[in-house]
């Protein structure tokens with residue numbers, strides 16, 4: 001049986017996720033993957049480094065679309081992806097997560113009657129001020145195959161009517177491809193990464209932190225509260241923050257003073273070494289907060305509503321609204337946590353293979369019907 005899958009990626013976390021399924025695809029004969037990079041993230045340290053380190057094949061199409069408003073970006077992507085889909089005529093469109101690239105690709109494919117595979121489906125934090133939440137709802141609703149990472153993802157879709165027979169979509173919990181990636185690349189990271197030596201962190205205690213959600217960076221009061229909080233904590237436990245370009249520009253334009261260690265965004269191997277060595281993880285990233293769990297680190301998550309409530313309910317993560325006063329209280333709770341990490345909320349590191357085998361059986365069933 002031959003099968004053509006067209007994958008669309010555009011942002012840093014999608015390169016990590018695509019690395020896992022792309023590797024699984026290359027192990028199978030008869031499957032051909034076309035990779036489209038929308039260009040949403042394009043800097044060497046936000047894009048190229050992931051392709052090199054994770055051995056992701058070079059994209060077949062580079063659309064170079066970035067730096068526009070949400071509407072303009074999604075519109076341009078929709079137009080360009082439609083052209084690629086019409087040319088390539090894939091059996092499936094494969095998309096990850098909740099970015100504008102995910103939404104644009106799903107809309108383009110749906111109108112062309114190409115079945116959509118959505119990996120990381122069913123995630124909800126019920127905050128519709130977040131562009132990501134809107135993208136999640138819409139792409140789940142359009143996808144023929146929705147792959148959730150956890151039982152809660154399946155429950156969310158059940159509540160939205162996915163199992164009533166009225167929505168033409170199959171839903172599975174196959175585990176999280178980010179868990180596969182963390183386990184698979186951890187050994188390579190230990191061999192290749194020199195970040196701990198470079199930052200003189202060998203044997204040292206520190207906090208690894210990331211902040212990049214527009215809801216935090218683009219709200220001056222929240223960003224100020226976060227920076228002041230990090231300055232305070234840094235007095236007792238050093239903080240290392242690989243700074244996302246958007247956050248850097250907002251800190252500069254607000255004229256905020258930072259007293260913690262800021263570095264440029266790092267590659268995936270360096271990032272997981274920093275996470276493995278850190279005492280705590282502070283973040284507003286849905287990917288980094290899961291990696292904290294994979295590497296058994298208690299985490300502090302900066303958003304009004306957690307993206308992964310599983311981690312908060314399980315006692316692995318403290319969720320805190322990024323507001324003055326609440327942040328310190330959250331940190332005090334974090335240092336009291338005694339998490340039991342002997343659980344497998346996100347599966348056992350074989351999500352990529354399971355997802356691919358579900359796609360293959362879906363394709364075989366469709367082929368036998370036609």
Ligand code: UDP
Nearest residue numbers: 012013016242265266267268271285286287
């Ligand atoms: N990451 C990285 N270098 C960094 C910061 C993050 O490699 O400097 C990785 C991180 O390990 C995770 C992914 O990027 O695998 C998460 O991406 P991001 O936080 O941009 O997106 P989100 O997960 O919030 O959608």
